[in-house]
Amino acid sequence: MALPTTLGEACRAVLTTADPPAKVRLARAVARAWRRGQLAPEFDAVMPDAPARPARPELLPPNRMPKRGRGGSERGRAALLHALAHIEFSAIDLAFDAAGRFGGLFPRRFADDWIGVGADEAMHFAVLDRRLRAFGLHYGALPAHAGLWEAAADTAHDAAARMAIVPMVLEARGLDVTPETVARFEAAGDMPSARILHRIFTDEIRHVGIGTRWFGYLCANADISPAPHWQMLVGRHFRGPLKPPFNDSARARAGLTRDYYAPIAALTSSGSHQPR
Template identity: 70%
Template structure:
């Protein structure tokens, strides 16, 4: 017998401010869902914004200090901090998509995105631990709030959320991570490189979940998949789609060039 809903549990993740509390809430929610201890019910709203710790200081992206390419130890620490912040925000994005939009999809949608959320919590914990080994900590450098800005822009449309967050923002990670891994290896930082490679492998699956549910949502609502994705990206994504694209990893995730090449050709780069 369950007395707590998946929506309540997701809301609790979003309202946990301290990193250790958010990671713990994410893991406990994923475990409870897998064990059948949470009702498949969407009876509470998601907050407009997730809770955040006092640090890091959040700056507009245009005001963020340059962090270099990762050759020096200082540059590598800055890169790891930036990635930790992305993963911290990704925890909220995964649980928000469940609590906000789960009622519109089959139960398998919750299975997939709760799994993504558990992955993101693990990714953050790995990066946070690595930062501490290197004499730093999450929150010791400024960060920006671009991920949640994308969430706010897509808060009323599940297909827009899927189009922008996993299929644009997370797909961008597939494009840039292999070169970052090689820079860390060239600097002799094999441990950090291994963490980034683990994250990269998981993110292929996350982009795949976004693509799968976007396609299923379009089919159920009668939208032509690729044109609707392009329309949503033009409408809701404030950035640009930058080549080069990692076509191989994107293809593994089901995100074919049909989606993004036309935007690049027409000047959205």
């Protein structure tokens, strides 16, 4: 396939590609071309307000999503894998949007990091979609959550807010819940799915770490204390409470220490509102 000549244009091309296999191929090709120095480090393209989406899955608001259960039955495991595939499909766009939208504000390493994340997310989606086919399904066969792009839209104006919400809240939540999900798949004897989810979990620790590091970079440049600033941004841009239990050890490996989230979690679990 013929690629654009600049990284900004290439990121936009990923976001405006709707077909899942084509998006995966393009994401990988862009990452490979960037590593090889074949794309100019120019951020000359406007990122779309929303990415292109395939006709399926049907996107529903959270309150209309069917209950999946806890993944004990084969049907429940298939539904959970489909939901995770949708998250990873959306994460491809989130990563390339971060690189294309904010890359010009940072050292080159920022684009290196987020293009690498995008390639990881493309791989995650591909292996989950392939695993779904062992259950007689494919991505798009079931409805999916419609709200995953909201965090990107709400933080499109502010790189610090984007880092605070997408990797440091949404992806960090994956660190909290994935080990239990892996254990349920193992208990059901579904070791292929468990291995896929463990690989994704390991990669997501690194992704959360990338977001945390660049958030810290912005705070250091502005002479702002990171944890209180993060708490303010979460209160302003994140819809909902931060719910324990937290995987403190995995979060700490990513640099997301308890001084960030424990004060807000204490407030929300006691029924108080988050700061705004």
